[in-house]
Amino acid sequence: MRWMWIDRVVELVPKHKLVAVKNVSLAEDHLHQHFAADAARGLAALPVMPACLIIEGMAQTAGVLVGHAEGFAYNVVLAKINRAELTREATPGCTLRYTAVIERMDELGASVKGSVDLLDHARAHREGAGWEPVGTIELMFSHLDNSQGGAGRAGEDFPAHNFVFGEGFKTLLRSSGF
């Protein structure tokens, strides 16, 4: 099963833009370890969404956009994180919004510019605060077509079926109304 880091697609402009949201929840086990309380140092628990998983969320958002653009004919593989800047932490009770826009795409791959916004539900409730921009993430994807089974670089073997876009992403798009 694929570990999904986006909860819902809220906008899809084919071949151009995809917007997805992720609710950060205390029900996610990893948050209890990031960072766990440390009695020896007198530190209380500080549950924070790991930045690497925010990048993964953007990679999934952008990956679905790029895969959808080609009718999911290719395995779309994250090949490079050109830039990732996040200016505040995402804590339980916040919603992250990932906006991915294709900058350039051809048969070899795609470059995507992403922006991350955050809605702090406590601040929204108390102060009427809205979405706050919290970062930019630029990614590059490589297209592997299914004929590349067994022909990977450095001896990697790729399965002949589309191993990137399985049932998880299809369910996500369907349940989001796309």
Place this chain on the structure above:
Amino acid sequence: MTRDEILGKVRQVLVDALAVDDDEVTPTASLVRDLGAESIDFLDIVFQLEQAFGFKIAKGELFPEGVGQNPQFVQEGKVTSEGIATLKQRLPHVDFADFEKDPKVGKVAELFTVDTLVNFVSMKLDK
């Protein structure tokens, strides 16, 4: 646009794409050997050059495509004379003089220097 102006823009592309310092981007620096470029970086460089100079680069126009997989062009790990002739025709911005003395296919990527990119942009802008 002068050659120095082209070099300045190419340097910025390489600083962004390869996360290197601008003083590392000398005309003779090899993209792979000196600047640490990997395969995906070549696609990144193509995309960024298009943005920087406002032209389109076709597949195989700047970097070679499909030569290594063609048995007519590569035999026993070396690029054949037919392969070299094809590469020269497709990639007029590349200097093959040293490569021809020992045309190992693994060394093709090393042919690409900062100067190669400047040559390519210069030829493309002159068209």
